[in-house]
Amino acid sequence: MVSLYPVQMERASSSFDIISALKSRLAGKLRNNDLLVISSKYVAMSEGRKVSLKTVKPSVHARRLGKRFRMSERLCELVIRESDRVIGGVPGFLLTVKGGLLTPNAGIDKSNVEHGMVVLYPRNASASARRIREAIKFEFGTSVGVVICDSRLMPMRRGTTGVALAASGLRAILDMRGKSDLFGNRLKVTTQAVADDISSASQLLMGESNESVPVVLVRGLNEGLFEDCDYTSSDFGISADECVYVRSFGCWFRSQG
Secondary structure (H helix, E strand, O other): OOEEEEEOOOOOOOOOOHHHHHHHHHOOOOOOOEEEEEEHHHHHHHOOOEEEHHHOOOOHHHHHHHHHHOOOHHHHHHHHHHOOEEEEEEOOEEEEEEOOEEEEHHHOEOOOOOOOEEEOOOOOHHHHHHHHHHHHHHHHOOOEEEEEEEEEEOOOOOOEEEEEEEEEEEOOEEEOOOOEOOOOOEOOOOEEEHHHHHHHHHHHHHOOOOOOOOEEEEEOOOHHHEEEEEEOHHHHOOOHHHOHHHHHHHHHHHHHO
């Protein structure tokens, strides 16, 4: 049976040593094949990825976007810098692609941070996941997996769920193609987003406001899911041409024209 345990951490307002913070809370509690799901914001805060908007100089493009979508020009500038592509937007948000993930405002977050400040995504979430996993192995002699997660919006759905930005030590995506279902039908396109599923479950404990639970310990997963591997955000993504949402929206808009 899979069990999830919330791990409360102290609030941090500046960069800190995330390994030491985890050691203080998890010493003597970890077992082999445990999984740690860690909030991307917590990782980013440890890396000093907090930015004061007043220090950002907006470009001409950012000013145009700010006027069009009724957003802070300085925030628009950060979104432009942090994203791989800005697709469009609605008042208050720009829809972007970052590391293969379709996400509002390039993942930049204004919640749980001082007024006038924002938190960016971790510099390299996959490298951070690997570093944390290796440090835990070195400190405790325990082999665990690490997933770095964020919350996300789904098209045409109300509210947020969890999404994995990176994983280390876990088979984060299972290819089910070629297997048969209960009626003997051969699966042709199905893959299971294991890390996303676990991130969504963990999000229930992490919450979205003042819970102070940036880490969730997951225990009881199938041992076959654990192996020495790493996933980046791009590994979880697919191209726009492969995405049923993006392709369908394109066909719909063309039909309206």
